[in-house]
Amino acid sequence: MLLHMAEIDGPVTSESLAGMMQTNPVVIRRILAGLRKQGLVHSEKGHGGGWRLAKDLETVTLYDIHIALGSPGVLALGHRTEAPGCLVEQAVNNAMGEAFDAAEALLLSRFREITLASLSRDFHQRMQHCGNPGH
Amino acid sequence: MLLHMAEIDGPVTSESLAGMMQTNPVVIRRILAGLRKQGLVHSEKGHGGGWRLAKDLETVTLYDIHIALGSPGVLALGHRTEAPGCLVEQAVNNAMGEAFDAAEALLLSRFREITLASLSRDFHQRMQHCGNPGH
DNA sequence: TTTCATGTAACTTAAAATATTACATGAAAG
DNA sequence: CTTTCATGTAATATTTTAAGTTACATGAAA
Numbered sequence: 001m002l003l004h005m006a007e008i009d010g011p012v013t014s015e016s017l018a019g020m021m022q023t024n025p026v027v028i029r030r031i032l033a034g035l036r037k038q039g040l041v042h043s044e045k046g047h048g049g050g051w052r053l054a055k056d057l058e059t060v061t062l063y064d065i066h067i068a069l070g071s072p073g074v075l076a077l078g079h080r081t082e083a084p085g086c087l088v089e090q091a092v093n094n095a096m097g098e099a100f101d102a103a104e105a106l107l108l109s110r111f112r113e114i115t116l117a118s119l120s121r122d123f124h125q126r127m128q129h130c131g132n133p134g135h
Numbered sequence: 136m137l138l139h140m141a142e143i144d145g146p147v148t149s150e151s152l153a154g155m156m157q158t159n160p161v162v163i164r165r166i167l168a169g170l171r172k173q174g175l176v177h178s179e180k181g182h183g184g185g186w187r188l189a190k191d192l193e194t195v196t197l198y199d200i201h202i203a204l205g206s207p208g209v210l211a212l213g214h215r216t217e218a219p220g221c222l223v224e225q226a227v228n229n230a231m232g233e234a235f236d237a238a239e240a241l242l243l244s245r246f247r248e249i250t251l252a253s254l255s256r257d258f259h260q261r262m263q264h265c266g267n268p269g270h
Numbered sequence: 271t272t273t274c275a276t277g278t279a280a281c282t283t284a285a286a287a288t289a290t291t292a293c294a295t296g297a298a299a300g
Numbered sequence: 301c302t303t304t305c306a307t308g309t310a311a312t313a314t315t316t317t318a319a320g321t322t323a324c325a326t327g328a329a330a
Binding site: 181185 | 275
């Protein structure tokens with residue numbers, strides 16, 4: 001969504017973003033409210049209002065966005081009980097926990113290395129290769 | 136559940152396993168049916184029947200169990216669309232996909248290194264340290 | 271032939287994610 | 301200043317998914 005906003009100059013309304021993303025404007029506003037709290041976007045009410053990027057694409061990584069979205073859990077797998085009394089379960093949690101932590105750390109470290117600018121460059125390259133205009 | 140079964144000699148009924156896991160016997164049977172298909176457990180009907188481990192703990196890894204459970208998705212994050220027409224989304228999917236793949240590969244490779252035997256050893260060590268009998 | 275256990279389909283319930291409605295707030299246009 | 305347009309947000313509804321339950325068939329031992 002941020003990359004789409006980057007292609008448009010001037011503010012973009014949640015309604016038009018909702019059109020692009022095939023969802024409801026309120027869903028867009030809820031998401032962007034989180035991003036605004038982290039200073040990634042900026043919003044204006046009223047006539048001519050809407051949403052605008054607040055940062056240079058070069059300075060925003062997928063990790064920043066992940067944080068702004070509330071650091072949602074990255075793994076679909078997890079412990080059955082967080083602090084089990086059962087000693088079997090404790091052993092399992094301990095072993096699996098290390099694997100989970102390693103996987104999550106790797107994913108987030110990759111996210112830290114992906115900037116919106118690099119994604120934007122990739123997008124523009126794709127634009128060149130196929131004749132397809134519009135995004 | 137398999138580790139609990141390892142502590143008991145003789146077959147264990149889905150009802151008693153359901154008691155341990157605080158769930159319904161049918162849920163247990165459904166899960167164990169998958170494990171049986173991979174040869175991890177063995178079941179017997181009728182009087183004195185129940186479930187039994189079919190393999191040595193040393194030869195079973197968390198990865199084997201993961202496969203037997205149907206290789207459920209490991210990540211909570213994913214692509215919005217698998218094969219999007221939108222070029223922005225293609226660029227995003229491409230970059231995130233590499234990160235996803237790396238994280239999943241790492242997690243599964245860790246799973247391959249965790250045997251039930253190692254978990255069982257850890258469990259028995261925990262038994263020693265605290266005075267708590269029973270599992 | 272009774273009892274007990276698995277095997278499985280069909281159904282129900284519960285939880286979570288997602289979407290919608292409704293209305294308040296604020297800013298620009300006329 | 302009042303109409304229009306857009307965000308802000310609470311409350312509600314819908315959808316999807318996972319988990320649990322019921323019901324009954326199958327098969328084995330007592």
